[in-house]
Amino acid sequence: MADDQDLAETTRFERREAFASGVSARTGINEAMIERLVHNFYARVRADTVLRPIFAERIADWEPHLERMCAFWSSVALMSGRYHGRPMPAHANLPIGGSDFDRWLTLFEETAREVCPPAAAELFIGKARLIANSLELGVASSRGEILAPGERLRSAGT
Numbered sequence: 489m490a491d492d493q494d495l496a497e498t499t500r501f502e503r504r505e506a507f508a509s510g511v512s513a514r515t516g517i518n519e520a521m522i523e524r525l526v527h528n529f530y531a532r533v534r535a536d537t538v539l540r541p542i543f544a545e546r547i548a549d550w551e552p553h554l555e556r557m558c559a560f561w562s563s564v565a566l567m568s569g570r571y572h573g574r575p576m577p578a579h580a581n582l583p584i585g586g587s588d589f590d591r592w593l594t595l596f597e598e599t600a601r602e603v604c605p606p607a608a609a610e611l612f613i614g615k616a617r618l619i620a621n622s623l624e625l626g627v628a629s630s631r632g633e634i635l636a637p638g639e640r641l642r643s644a645g646t
């Protein structure tokens with residue numbers, strides 16, 4: 489039994505390694521690139537008049553948040569399994585609407601295109617759009633709303 493579990497664990501590990509090597513070979517993505525992307529992106533968020541206040545209310549110490557976000561992107565892009573959190577509850581009660589998601593994505597896309605080679609930037613941007621969309625739907629549903637196709641999340645309180 490223990491042997492079976494060890495084998496399953498090894499197989500999972502090897503599959504992840506193979507996946508990460510494939511992504512790296514195609515796009516150049518590695519942990520160092522993820523760190524540059526994350527740090528550069530949140531520097532822009534912290535300088536942005538729209539997003540800064542939302543983050544400033546909730547994040548006093550940026551180091552743990554940046555580390556968590558590197559782990560998140562490592563899990564998303566390289567399937568490293570480094571991230572163990574739950575993004576949805578972290579956003580459910582934020583005072584945000586569709587235009588905040590648009591702003592977040594604009595800054596993220598600008599950063600990815602400046603910091604990463606094109607294939608890597610496209611991979612990050614594609615994933616970010618999908619995740620942003622599912623977070624927007626999730627935040628709406630946590631407010632008891634169901635968004636119709638194409639309908640955007642209303643700003644909280646409007």
Ligand code: HEM
Nearest residue numbers: 542543546556560573574575578584588589592616619620
């Ligand atoms: C309107 C746009 C967004 C805003 C204002 C926002 C804001 C925040 C804030 C304030 C936190 C910290 C929550 C806390 O620690 O209490 C957070 C966490 C996080 N955000 Fe966002 N976010 C946005 C969009 C996104 C998108 C599009 C993604 C993914 C592509 C994302 C991924 C995450 C993740 C992974 C965490 C960490 C959750 C955890 O494990 O605790 N966010 N965000």
